[in-house]
Amino acid sequence: MSDCLFSDKIIREGVANYGTPFWLYDQATIEKRVQELKCFDVVRFAQKACPNLSILSLIRKCGAVVDAVSAGEIVRALRAGFKGGESDKQVPQIVYTADIFDRDAIELVKKHKIHVNVGSADMIQQLADAGVRSNITLRLNPGFGHGHSQKTNTGGPLSKHGVWYSQIKDCLKLAQSNGMWITGLHMHIGSGSDFEHLSKVCDAMRDASRHLGSHLRVISAGGGLPIPYKETEKNNRIDVKAYYDLWNKTRKDIAQSIGHDLALEVEPGRYLVAESAVLVAEIRAVKKQADNLFYLVDAGFNDLVRPSFYGSYHAISIVSSDGRNLGEAQDAIVAGPLCESGDVFTQEEGGFVVSRKLPEAKVGDFLVLHDTGAYGSAMSSNYNSRRYAPEILFSNGELKLIRERQTFDQLMENEKIVTL
């Protein structure tokens, strides 16, 4: 069984104070991860990974800025203290990155002067139509993507993201005819630690930059930095220095060809927060189906959807409720409470249920799902009318409530029974 980020004592204290299930974040881990990426000129947090206001505020205090992919994320960024508005030299604190504007988003962009990273020519036209005359960034689809999962592929002819590389010139003309300059070039392909692939991505950035010339101020490497989810990967972290070196060289080459310096941004979601949190649940039933042992817990895929959605792996540990030593490890399947057969935390891509070696445990013990800080709470739903779980921040030795458990009233507050 893998080591937990938090001591048993802290887990028990969290359960006693807030009940289960709950998310528990570690401030120090987030601070450390931001610090590790400070070699980049700008660390831009992709807040969709974990948009809690306290987490955003912490990220801001660490000196990072944010990305917003919706109207709601712009509002969150503003509430967490990030500012709209642009000046030529300053880095925009909030960048709106998307392939479309919905009506709410374009209104907020205009009102708060939010810098936009456009993923379609239509967005440029709509900015112009809304009377916005600002500098923009262009998100590039270089014609290829990375990764095997269709759900996570962010480039190539079947990807909806970004402007197709051969259309950059048209976008540039459209922008200029409306009084806007393309000052940033962005790519989010997610090569992760595949450095051979990454150098292809860097080449695509060099090629694209040739169309933009001297107005270019910043290039963004996007996100996609991986973290080790499996115990066997823990000694094989991404080499941040090597990752930076490849991008830094790209930046220098482009700077040289356009004749002035350029800023280099990185835009991680997962990397900054994934390892900072656990999801704590209580074991509510221990049962056997034929020879298979099941631990059934009070958290489901409405809380953490990654295993059901992508077959993602999360390490699991167990904390006894009463301080006793846990029994010998055995094969167990961990599943949740939802009326849905896919509500299983131990599954592989394609929905194949597998077992995990876990200590003998009993009802009332606590089951801890590790590395759930990214796309954990952020992807929760109210499916089965289950309420959003509370979020707790472990900060300077103290547990601080950063989101309360949703109430039943809140769950239904926008619904009406109409007279029929």
Ligand SMILES: *Cc1c(COP(=O)(O)O)cnc(C)c1O
């Ligand atoms: C999701 C996303 C990211 C962050 O991706 P991670 O894999 O979490 O690092 C960065 N940039 C954009 C535009 C995104 O959509």
